[in-house]
Amino acid sequence: KTTLVWLQRELRLSHFPALEKAIAHSERVALVYFHDPKHSIGDANSIWLAQALQSLKNQMRSKKADLLIFSGDFATCFADALQQVQAQQVFYSFQVGEPFASLQNQALNICQAQKIALQPFFSEFWFDPGVVLNQQKNPYVVFTPFYKAALSKLALLEPFNETVTHQPDDWQKLAWPQLRAQGLDKIPEDLLQLQAQSWAQKILKYWTVSEQGAWEKLDFFIRHNLQDYTEDRDFPAIEATSVLSPYLHFGQISSRAIYFELLARSESEPALNYQPWVRQLLWREFARLLMWFFPYTEKTPFQEKFNAMPWQSDAEFIRAWQQGQTGIPIIDAGMRQLWETGYMHNRVRMVVASLLTKDLNQSWLHGLQWFADTLVDADPANNTMGWQWVAGCGVDAAPYYRLFNPLRQSERFDAEGDYIRQWVPEIKALSKKAIHAPWLHQAECRMKGIELGRDYPLPVVDLSESRSQHLQRVEHLKQV
Numbered sequence: 495k496t497t498l499v500w501l502q503r504e505l506r507l508s509h510f511p512a513l514e515k516a517i518a519h520s521e522r523v524a525l526v527y528f529h530d531p532k533h534s535i536g537d538a539n540s541i542w543l544a545q546a547l548q549s550l551k552n553q554m555r556s557k558k559a560d561l562l563i564f565s566g567d568f569a570t571c572f573a574d575a576l577q578q579v580q581a582q583q584v585f586y587s588f589q590v591g592e593p594f595a596s597l598q599n600q601a602l603n604i605c606q607a608q609k610i611a612l613q614p615f616f617s618e619f620w621f622d623p624g625v626v627l628n629q630q631k632n633p634y635v636v637f638t639p640f641y642k643a644a645l646s647k648l649a650l651l652e653p654f655n656e657t658v659t660h661q662p663d664d665w666q667k668l669a670w671p672q673l674r675a676q677g678l679d680k681i682p683e684d685l686l687q688l689q690a691q692s693w694a695q696k697i698l699k700y701w702t703v704s705e706q707g708a709w710e711k712l713d714f715f716i717r718h719n720l721q722d723y724t725e726d727r728d729f730p731a732i733e734a735t736s737v738l739s740p741y742l743h744f745g746q747i748s749s750r751a752i753y754f755e756l757l758a759r760s761e762s763e764p765a766l767n768y769q770p771w772v773r774q775l776l777w778r779e780f781a782r783l784l785m786w787f788f789p790y791t792e793k794t795p796f797q798e799k800f801n802a803m804p805w806q807s808d809a810e811f812i813r814a815w816q817q818g819q820t821g822i823p824i825i826d827a828g829m830r831q832l833w834e835t836g837y838m839h840n841r842v843r844m845v846v847a848s849l850l851t852k853d854l855n856q857s858w859l860h861g862l863q864w865f866a867d868t869l870v871d872a873d874p875a876n877n878t879m880g881w882q883w884v885a886g887c888g889v890d891a892a893p894y895y896r897l898f899n900p901l902r903q904s905e906r907f908d909a910e911g912d913y914i915r916q917w918v919p920e921i922k923a924l925s926k927k928a929i930h931a932p933w934l935h936q937a938e939c940r941m942k943g944i945e946l947g948r949d950y951p952l953p954v955v956d957l958s959e960s961r962s963q964h965l966q967r968v969e970h971l972k973q974v
């Protein structure tokens with residue numbers, strides 16, 4: 495029997511049940527990635543993808559096995575691959591959000607028409623959808639009860655087998671020399687072109703994009719930062735979080751395998767305080783389950799009345815926000831960190847999202863789209879939940895009248911101004927008092943040779959005015 499294992503964003507070899515089972519029960523296994531430029535993901539995501547595919551391909555080649563890559567219209571390539579490898583069945587890990595949901599539907603239609611078994615695995619979830627439900631057997635839409643229910647079910651979680659390399663012979667099942675000779679192992683040209691651009695090279699120098707790189711990052715985080723995670727995680731100038739999000743997004747490390755790694759480590763180190771971090775991993779799980787139950791939220795707000803929100807669409811505001819030129823230093827620092835590295839600290843993501851949707855009154859969809867294009871960890875489920883949470887239109891959202899005050903956030907979480915100084919160097923000479931709101935300290939700016947409006951922008955909005963306008967808008971919404 496030949497099994498085609500279809501990779502979507504599980505770009506790893508370990509802790510991978512679909513591959514594990516295929517190898518155990520088949521004579522031949524084709525590990526295949528399909529790249530359809532029509533269903534493209536964001537640009538920053540794409541450059542990570544190109545690198546991750548290259549890394550996985552190298553891992554396979556070192557075992558004399560092949561990663562097959564078909565590039566072009568998905569349906570045509572999928573049917574072609576089934577035929578080329580003479581597959582009798584297809585295994586894949588179920589993914590939520592677009593473009594994955596559409597591709598999974600197309601695969602289902604093709605397999606049904608050809609009478610080929612298509613088996614999904616729910617290995618990218620901790621719990622199969624439907625396992626963690628409330629008393630009415632409905633999905634949770636508030637995080638804390640979900641979290642408690644999930645914790646009570648952790649004992650049911652099964653660890654995955656660690657690795658697919660049971661026997662050296664196993665790898666021979668994955669060797670496809672004839673297809674390699676036809677070039678079916680090449681990284682798609684459009685991805686390579688994107689990756690060669692200077693902005694992409696600049697981002698990639700911050701990352702080691704491989705399965706091994708993910709495990710090394712996890713190990714570093716557990717040894718150095720896990721213990722103080724709760725105290726430090728909100729301070730963007732400190733490297734206190736794992737920064738594993740892009741690896742998790744691309745499945746270079748399995749979230750469930752991380753949980754079992756934490757359990758194993760805590761056996762030898764009983765004081766290891768891993769629970770607060772597990773809580774964050776369960777936010778991820780929550781987002782995935784929400785996307786499973788409410789897929790429409792990728793495009794429309796979970797809370798319908800938000801369709802009546804009178805969003806403005808102001809190209810100048812959006813441009814200033816995207817380019818980190820709003821004149822509000824904590825916002826500009828975050829947006830420039832994003833542009834430079836493809837990543838932004840979680841606290842700052844919340845603050846920039848609040849400014850865009852509340853002070854600047856631009857739809858959360860503008861922000862979601864920009865993040866989808868520029869984050870290396872851009873993830874349909876997490877991104878949607880994050881934006882709707884801040885905008886106040888999602889599940890378990892912050893009350894929609896509440897907005898983050900960027901100045902208070904800046905003073906509280908970047909008290910010394912170190913994060914701002916790193917990303918907004920033109921004002922780095924300012925004192926820790928002035929750096930959060932230079933326009934309120936014009937004398938100091940002048941003294942330090944910084945002219946606002948020339949060297950650094952004046953703020954694009956008056957924050958107290960924008961706050962009261964936001965409150966008026968939500969008053970209107972309350973009547974809807």
Ligand code: FAD
Nearest residue numbers: 735736737738739774778840843871872873876877880881
């Ligand atoms: P850690 O603090 O080390 O947490 C570990 C992992 O838990 C993360 O890698 C992530 O997978 C998960 N996690 C942590 N916080 C959250 C959260 N609030 N929601 C869901 N999962 C979480 N995260 C993405 O992975 N992709 C996105 O596209 C994304 N967009 C966001 C948009 C907005 C507006 C906001 C407010 C948040 C968004 N997040 C997104 C969530 C969060 O900001 C990142 O997951 C986190 O900053 C990643 O850093 P880390 O890996 O160091 O996290």
